[in-house]
Amino acid sequence: MDDILARRGLRAVINASGTMTALGASRILPEALAEMAAISARFLRMDELHDHASAVIARITGAEAGFVTGCAAAALTLACAAAITGDDLAAIEALPDAPGRARRIGVQAGHLVNYGAPVGQAVRLAGAEVVPLGTAALCEVWHLEAALEAGLAAVVHVVSHHTVREGELPLRLVVERCAARGVPVIADMASEYDLDGPARLGVDVAIWSGHKFLGGPTSGIAAGRRRMIGCMRLQNRGIGRTMKIGKEGIAGALAALEAWERRDHAAARAREEAIVAGWLAALADLPGVALAPHADWTGNPITRAELCLDPARAGLNAWELAERLMQGDPAVAVRDDLAEHQRLYLDPCNLTAAEAETAARAIRATLEAARAAGDGCRRSWAEVKAARRRFPLSGAPT
Numbered sequence: 001m002d003d004i005l006a007r008r009g010l011r012a013v014i015n016a017s018g019t020m021t022a023l024g025a026s027r028i029l030p031e032a033l034a035e036m037a038a039i040s041a042r043f044l045r046m047d048e049l050h051d052h053a054s055a056v057i058a059r060i061t062g063a064e065a066g067f068v069t070g071c072a073a074a075a076l077t078l079a080c081a082a083a084i085t086g087d088d089l090a091a092i093e094a095l096p097d098a099p100g101r102a103r104r105i106g107v108q109a110g111h112l113v114n115y116g117a118p119v120g121q122a123v124r125l126a127g128a129e130v131v132p133l134g135t136a137a138l139c140e141v142w143h144l145e146a147a148l149e150a151g152l153a154a155v156v157h158v159v160s161h162h163t164v165r166e167g168e169l170p171l172r173l174v175v176e177r178c179a180a181r182g183v184p185v186i187a188d189m190a191s192e193y194d195l196d197g198p199a200r201l202g203v204d205v206a207i208w209s210g211h212k213f214l215g216g217p218t219s220g221i222a223a224g225r226r227r228m229i230g231c232m233r234l235q236n237r238g239i240g241r242t243m244k245i246g247k248e249g250i251a252g253a254l255a256a257l258e259a260w261e262r263r264d265h266a267a268a269r270a271r272e273e274a275i276v277a278g279w280l281a282a283l284a285d286l287p288g289v290a291l292a293p294h295a296d297w298t299g300n301p302i303t304r305a306e307l308c309l310d311p312a313r314a315g316l317n318a319w320e321l322a323e324r325l326m327q328g329d330p331a332v333a334v335r336d337d338l339a340e341h342q343r344l345y346l347d348p349c350n351l352t353a354a355e356a357e358t359a360a361r362a363i364r365a366t367l368e369a370a371r372a373a374g375d376g377c378r379r380s381w382a383e384v385k386a387a388r389r390r391f392p393l394s395g396a397p398t
């Protein structure tokens, strides 16, 4: 069988990290690939395809309308643009300039995070001015009310493990207060499994990634009020052009959504839990590694295995373990965004049972080798982080 990675000189990665876009996001479902191939050679009216997509997204999310975009970040920018321009075509062509328009968009300070690029930048690309609400770990109702009083074109609410969840205003309350003032709420739910919750809460536009948990091609899915979604679609005559998705991306995203609707979620969960239980059993005896099942940070139905390292006994700092696993053959990617706290997570979502076993063997072998060599605690987290930054094409650290 032709192996595209080998043919192109690329190294395969066993992905125990989750749906990371830097690793290729997810496995695209066969049913999505089939629809993409089928539509690729055909001509059609793109407007009709967008209308059809809207109906499918509306049915599955419970919203009035929907729109498929290039990715979730694009959908965030286009939703902000819609809030600023409405259906004024001259204003749409003038973006990112927005002379004379209300363009202040409120975002809780703890939601101004980086998902690979800053949330605030996706908002500003629409010509908006970001108005941070409250402080990093405390946003009170009066912070929101004061900003609403001063005038906002929209509020962006981010639901994600990246955000600071202490002291944040819940989405329900944000929607209630904004609705009272007629200010739209845009919810970035890129990685959240909850597809019908936002419409029930009255969110004006909710946004998901098509290529994360849904297993679609690179795409963004927006669902919300007919008027807002219509104004988002109009942005394709303006800044949306640089974020364009084609017929194949739309068809693939719809197929992934429909597959999600049909999926036996209990069986998928049971499969993942069996992988996690396997890890907990297989790694239980490793010295200096405390293992525990870990529930998802934002309440998605995902359990991961948490590895908490005591470097003196384990022989390795968490970041060094992550680094060595990624350099191994096969390379194993683990979730390391909390590595500086000596914690790593193993995510079962993108793994076969055989890959999960390979990952466990690699972890054991790496820890044993480090204990034998006594070289696992030499580099600081800052040094490892610095070494990871690489200038594209030259490979030299930046």
Ligand SMILES: *Cc1c(COP(=O)(O)O)cnc(C)c1O
Pocket: 021, 071, 072, 073, 074, 115, 158, 159, 160, 162, 188, 189, 190, 191, 208, 209, 210, 211, 219, 220
């Ligand atoms: C992944 C992510 C994004 C970006 O999604 P893309 O579809 O890759 O553009 C935006 N916001 C949050 C919270 C995310 O997790």
